[in-house]
């Protein structure tokens with residue numbers, strides 16, 4: 052038992068957890084035929100249930116998942132896994148129909164039915180089920196109420212509401228101006244821009260994967276891997292001082308994590324050139340600034356000529372540049388994660404004078 | 410000629426009562442159509458009822474299927490209604506001041522018999538965040554944001570943000586440790602808004618001679634909290650936004666959203 056727990060604690064570390072989530076997404080898409088079978092779906096849900104049942108035997112695990120405000124996230128995990136599977140199930144089914152020369156299932160159900168009674172009754176039943184779930188949930192789980200607000204007593208850890216924990220988790224890698232303001236704004240703008248960027252006319256109004264491979268992969272990466280798994284990470288695996296704790300680990304306030312993060316400017320001036328840091332910030336940060344500018348402005352152009360050439364030609368310059376900019380912004384998080392884990396890199400550009408750290 | 414006898418099919422008591430009820434003047438004054446047993450009346454049900462007329466009269470079969478819509482948009486709306494109702498009840502008991510806020514929540518728990526309104530409101534809010542996400546996920550996976558529904562997707566994203574903000578502003582109201590520190594962590598970000606937060610990049614550039622234009626007492630965070638920390642001003646601001654401002658905006662947007670679902674050709678389906 053304790054062996055399994057140690058094993059899981061070990062793999063829950065963000066440095067392994069995150070690459071594994073990416074790998075899982077890759078596998079999901081590559082082996083989607085197998086994943087989409089009903090048997091696999093049941094197996095997946097069963098496995099998740101088993102994991103939580105097993106976890107519930109552990110006091111530390113129980114402590115985090117039964118915190119009243121964390122219960123919805125347990126529900127979210129089940130729902131998200133289920134619906135990802137469910138969507139894929141129908142997508143694969145429609146893709147197979149297409150391979151046989153048949154239209155998607157939704158096409159066969161094109162004929163109209165009466166809203167009364169067909170839809171109104173379905174709605175009524177969903178509504179009643181939803182009410183029952185909500186009422187039972189409310190009877191059995193009390194809403195939390197802690198000690199009265201006290202400004203001189205900061206709890207450790209202090210966490211934002213769970214749906215913002217992905218953003219709080221980003222604070223590990225970025226300063227608040229990026230993690231809390233710029234990137235969230237870009238997420239909103241990016242989401243709103245989706246219909247205007249994606250000009251692929253196929254897959255409108257039915258489930259499919261093969262006709263929209265890139266779109267769906269990118270969306271799943273953003274929604275399931277980045278947003279959702281960072282929420283799970285921030286909720287369940289971050290303890291006092293925002294230190295990482297495995298799901299079966301006791302939240303020890305004194306757990307020490309060596310912090311030896313180094314700025315790019317230090318790497319270059321101090322370690323490579325063996326000189327001190329220049330006084331002038333522009334000189335000091337010149338390498339980082341060039342790197343960041345290249346990432347934002349040069350890389351899209353480069354990609355347009357190489358790997359993404361097809362897209363550049365299909366989408367036209369304005370759409371292409373907006374799309375690639377947003378995509379690179381999304382990738383900046385995993386990029387920064389990797390830089391942190393591999394090189395202990397703190398900031399690429401660190402102009403503390405203006406609160407401008409990247 | 411021999412007597413021909415017409416034999417009425419046997420109908421039970423419930424159906425007889427139903428038939429009687431739907432023929433009364435009272436019933437007919439409310440529902441201006443006969444029983445929806447034929448096509449004409451099924452049309453009239455939808456057209457003469459203000460609540461049902463959000464729907465079309467007929468709908469493609471796949472649009473009715475849970476398999477296609479997951480019912481998540483509908484459930485989001487239903488949860489919004491539940492939240493409005495339970496929220497209204499909570500407002501009877503709750504006063505948004507430093508003196509009363511916490512005590513009123515304790516009172517709600519201790520003195521109100523069978524009180525699960527706070528629970529329903531809190532869990533309903535969590536559930537709504539989840540259903541709205543899943544709704545967005547479904548709309549994406551069916552490609553329903555593609556023309557002609559681009560704009561409705563955009564409206565949806567704004568409503569998603571509003572849903573999160575509603576949840577966030579409500580989180581402060583119990584005024585316990587959980588509440589103020591969560592809001593403190595969340596709102597600290599605003600301090601770092603580029604140009605508009607006093608610890609944000611570029612803010613130091615905005616100055617008149619020696620006088621900084623952006624400082625702790627006038628930056629973005631101050632505007633959000635009505636103070637330099639989460640205190641009385643923040644409580645009032647969050648309360649007003651939570652109970653009046655944001656629900657009004659999201660209500661209007663929902664009207665637009667539903668209207669557009671109809672105008673864009675109903676629930677999406679293969680062309």
Ligand code: HEM
Pocket residue numbers: 478480481482483485486489541544545548553554558561562563564565566568569572663666670675676677678
């Ligand atoms: C407050 C939250 C929301 C409510 C109450 C709501 C409600 C609804 C309802 C009832 C429908 C009818 C079909 C269905 O149930 O799936 C619908 C459709 C739609 N929603 Fe939402 N929605 C919300 C948020 C969103 C979000 C966040 C998005 C996208 C980012 C979105 C985009 C759409 C689109 C594009 C359609 C048309 C889908 C189709 O025709 O298949 N909505 N919405």
